[in-house]
Amino acid sequence: QSALTQPASVSGSPGQSITISCTGTSSDVGSQNLVSWYQQHPGKAPKLIIYEVTKRPSGVSTRFSASKSGNTASLTISGLQAEDEADYYCCSNAGSSTYIFGTGTEVTVL
Amino acid sequence: QVQLVQSGAEVKEPGASLRVSCKASGHTLSTHYIHWVRQAPGQGLEWVGLISPGGHFTTSAQRLQDRLTLTRDTSTATVYMELSNLRSEDTAVYYCASEPPATGGFDYWGQGTLVTVSS
Numbered sequence: 020q021s022a023l024t025q026p027a028s029v030s031g032s033p034g035q036s037i038t039i040s041c042t043g044t045s046s047d048v049g050s051q052n053l054v055s056w057y058q059q060h061p062g063k064a065p066k067l068i069i070y071e072v073t074k075r076p077s078g079v080s081t082r083f084s085a086s087k088s089g090n091t092a093s094l095t096i097s098g099l100q101a102e103d104e105a106d107y108y109c110c111s112n113a114g115s116s117t118y119i120f121g122t123g124t125e126v127t128v129l
Numbered sequence: 130q131v132q133l134v135q136s137g138a139e140v141k142e143p144g145a146s147l148r149v150s151c152k153a154s155g156h157t158l159s160t161h162y163i164h165w166v167r168q169a170p171g172q173g174l175e176w177v178g179l180i181s182p183g184g185h186f187t188t189s190a191q192r193l194q195d196r197l198t199l200t201r202d203t204s205t206a207t208v209y210m211e212l213s214n215l216r217s218e219d220t221a222v223y224y225c226a227s228e229p230p231a232t233g234g235f236d237y238w239g240q241g242t243l244v245t246v247s248s
Contacts, residue, residue: 020191022173053233057174064224064241065166065174070234108174112233116179116188118164123173 023048023109023121030127031099039124041092041109047119049090053112056085056094060105069094096126104128131155133225133239140245146213149242151225153206162228163201163208164235167221177223180208182230215246 024042031037041048041056048054054072057065067076069085072092082097092111096103109121136150151163165177177197178189184201198211208225223242226235 022175051233053231055234057235059174064238065226065235066238067234067236070232070236074234076234076236106173110174110176110233110235116186117190118176118179118233120166120174120176 020113020117020119023111023119025107025109025121025124027122028125028127030129031096032129033099033101035099036095036097037099037126039094039096039107039109039126041094041111041121043090043092043111043119045090047111047113048087048092048109050114051112053118054085054087054092055110056083056092057108057110058103058105059108065108099128101128131227131237133227133237135223135225135239135242138243138245140247141215142248143215143217143246145215145246146211147215147219147244149210149223149225149244151208151210151239153208153227159203160230162230163199164226164228165199165210166224166226166235168224168241169218169221172221175221177210179228217246220244220246 056069059065085094107124113119132154134152164179180187180199187199189197196213201208225239227237
């Protein structure tokens with residue numbers, strides 16, 4: 020099973036909004052509400068920022084929001100800040116209690 | 130406070146077996162799924178497998194299922210990942226992570242265990 024498809028890199032200036040897409044299939048993203056997003060800084064463990072497609076864990080900035088349409092999920096970071104520079108990964112349940120991650124997106128704050 | 134503490138780095142020869150432990154404190158093992166995720170050097174995240182709260186159900190990525198065994202010891206709140214017949218492509222940082230029931234979100238992560246497979 021191939022990884023979900025994300026853009027390799029996305030960049031934006033401080034204060035701007037950026038959106039990261041995550042494209043799968045009707046067997047994973049398209050049919051599951053168990054889509055999550057993770058932020059990973061270099062050398063660190065990933066951090067959960069979105070679960071169940073749109074929900075934010077307690078303590079995660081409201082600048083992070085997400086949605087899903089068909090086989091594509093999206094993460095939006097509003098009011099981009101220097102601390103948002105990191106790698107971002109989507110993840111989806113793929114049926115039969117298995118999961119699949121996206122290819123990852125490097126976010127650069129210009 | 131929830132914590133997942135993993136065992137230390139390992140160096141293994143090709144063909145050997147590996148066991149990584151993940152000890153939970155502050156919750157969780159009785160109600161949460163524990164997932165394993167790995168990350169090869171400079172690469173993305175790869176889901177490895179999961180074990181249910183009671184330890185009676187496991188599942189894994191198709192390409193690893195013949196070599197992967199997941200177990201949990203509820204008396205010590207510890208989960209174990211065993212990977213056999215190691216190959217160089219198994220070189221990675223292995224993470225354990227917990228999932229609250231039916232959320233699909235891995236909310237707490239271990240610190241990671243670097244596994245190097247080399248002759």
